[in-house]
Amino acid sequence: MATDQLSLIFAALADPTRRAILARLSEGEATVGELAEPFEISLPAISRHLKVLEGAGLITRSKSAQWRTSRLSAEPLREVAAYMEKYRRFWDSSLDRLDEHVKRIQRERLK
Structure with missing residues (x-):
């Protein structure tokens, strides 16, 4: 294989x-x-x-x-970085949503 x-x-x-x-x-x-x-x-x-x-x-x-x-x-590490870059966008989006959720909870607690 x-x-x-x-x-x-x-x-x-x-x-x-x-x-x-x-x-x-x-x-x-x-x-x-x-x-x-x-x-x-x-x-x-x-x-x-x-x-x-x-x-x-x-x-x-x-x-x-x-x-x-x-x-x-180091050239093979560029291949890894390119592969991981696809997922970085996903992580960034997920973290942005989490950040917004935490801020919303904090605002609700201050009310």
Whole structure:
């Protein structure tokens, strides 16, 4: 069963460790060891997280001599933002209606 790119991205973003790795990579490229520093998990576990992020297109990895670095690839996040934008309009409308309802209740209590 083929998985669409948006599903891969959301699956990758579902894990807090992977989100933290992306946040770190937004500051610049890093090695596996550097990415592992704030976590109490093994280097192989970090490598597995990186494979998921790479598979979703959220990072690119390169090898130079003995160092393997990872770099954020933000383009797939634009696809997520475009998808979420459709729902932002719904949320804004719902929140506007809720705000009006709260104001109406407050006015009625002041009477």
